[in-house]
Amino acid sequence: MSESVSNAPQPSAQTPTLAQILVSFSLISLYGFGGVLAWSRRIMVEERRWMTPEEFNDAYALCQFLPGPNIVNLSVVFGSRVRGATGAAMALAGLLLPPVVIVTVLGMLYASYGEVAAIGQALAAVAAAAAGLLIATVVKMAAPLLRDWRNPGLVVAAAAFAAVGPLGWPLPWVFAGLAPLSVALAWWVRR
């Protein structure tokens, strides 16, 4: 605990209470349709001022680097920095509990009515739209990499896509092969 307190972001206005952490992560989660990142930044940085923009970027960079769902990691990192292990648990509970309940209810409705023709048609169309949304996300993610076509990372991205997508290879094997290659290339570029 004491270590996390010493790591606490200095310039932020104030340290939130456990209840504030729980409530604000519930709000972040419930507002966050199709991605929670934008809302977490808005609430933590712009509205509550618990983090400066720099602190947020740094915490997010750390969470992208960690395995597991980014935003879940972000809640843990934030909670632990301001209130130790209990803070991390509160942030996590706020982020996950309300949407898990909602999505479970959706799952029940799907189990009961998914076979109804009209629902099935509507859902099939939404599934196609959800795929389109993900394609748009990929294009946005790719833009910074594509600015430099000699970037060796493009080879890694293309190989990961082909192996896991069209070829359908198991992710752990692909990862074991490509991660060292990608690290070597990144090292070579920055040597």
Added chain:
Amino acid sequence: MTDNTPSLWTLAINFAFISLFAIGGANAAVPEMHRLSVVVMQWMNDRQFADTFALAQMAPGPNVLIVTLIGYHVAGIAGGIVATAGMCGPACIFAFWFARVWDRFKHAKWRIVIAAALTPLSLGLVAASAYVVTRAAGQAPKALAITAATAVLAFTTRLNPLWLFAIAAALGLAGLV
């Protein structure tokens, strides 16, 4: 529920294992979830997987909730909770521990190199997710048209994704898909 209902352990272990490779968010692991649920374990078919992905995207909350839905589909409420705990638990403990040592390595070269190396890998994996989800959503020309139109709208406008889903649902209800 399916005939080959796995034990809760199987669910927890499989999703904990998958979470280790979810570099760049839950969406990077969607192809592996598809491989597990549709190809290897045959808990659900392509159509059900695409629906599950769509439900998770429509619901509020982080993208990782697709795991809750898969768990619920195979083993009810307990399955949903266990799959979610498997996907988030080990990753959270690691994040909690690593956040404490992170500041020490903030400017270390190996950290910068690894972060730079993971970015393209993550991009490739999310692109593979888009491929898997598009294929699972169906190859009918109308479905592909909706996918393409949504991709263009989402890229060129700042429309809330819920509007795009609502338009798609209306088209589907009208029997146009």
